[in-house]
Amino acid sequence: MDSEARTLEMVFPEHTNPLGNAFGGFVLGLMDKVGSYAAARRAKKPVVTVAVGRVEFKVPIRSGDLLEVVAHVVKVGRSSLTVQVDVYKERFGGGEETRVLATRGELVYVAIDREGKPTRVDA
Numbered sequence: 001m002d003s004e005a006r007t008l009e010m011v012f013p014e015h016t017n018p019l020g021n022a023f024g025g026f027v028l029g030l031m032d033k034v035g036s037y038a039a040a041r042r043a044k045k046p047v048v049t050v051a052v053g054r055v056e057f058k059v060p061i062r063s064g065d066l067l068e069v070v071a072h073v074v075k076v077g078r079s080s081l082t083v084q085v086d087v088y089k090e091r092f093g094g095g096e097e098t099r100v101l102a103t104r105g106e107l108v109y110v111a112i113d114r115e116g117k118p119t120r121v122d123a
């Protein structure tokens with residue numbers, strides 16, 4: 001599938017606050033990276049992030065959780081691509097029955113040419 005990207009990442013203590021919950025910025029960074037991979041796959045061109053839409057942190061993510069970040073292109077414009085990014089958390093060693101949707105957001109990317117200007121994405 002050319003408009004999807006995914007990755008797995010472990011949450012380590014350095015990604016958390018003193019309460020043991022993951023920093024929102026750590027999760028957002030993962031979402032932005034994987035979202036850009038999905039957008040660039042679809043565009044077949046480099047992309048940059050132009051906007052981060054609504055992001056919902058539904059349940060806390062803790063140190064030791066395994067995160068699966070799944071990104072799908074949901075809309076393609078002239079040069080822009082909107083990507084839905086879902087973050088599932090799973091207890092490391094807990095099995096798939098511990099897997100829950102933890103965070104969801106929409107990010108927008110723009111395909112760029114060599115000068116960094118917006119360039120058309122093929123339909």
Ligand SMILES: CC(C)(COP(=O)(O)OP(=O)(O)OC[C@H]1O[C@@H](n2cnc3c(N)ncnc32)[C@H](O)[C@@H]1OP(=O)(O)O)[C@@H](O)C(=O)NCCC(=O)NCCS
Nearest residue numbers: 048049050051076077078079080081108110112116117118
């Ligand atoms: C992204 C960038 C190349 C766009 O350049 P621009 O001249 O403003 O582009 P345009 O106004 O022609 O818009 C290009 C596309 O982006 C979309 N767009 C622009 N701003 C947007 C926003 N705030 N939200 C959603 N889409 C947006 C436009 O609707 C357009 O979509 P379309 O081509 O599918 O119709 C430029 O703003 C840029 O380089 N920004 C910095 C990107 C960056 O460094 N990101 C990393 C984060 S630090």
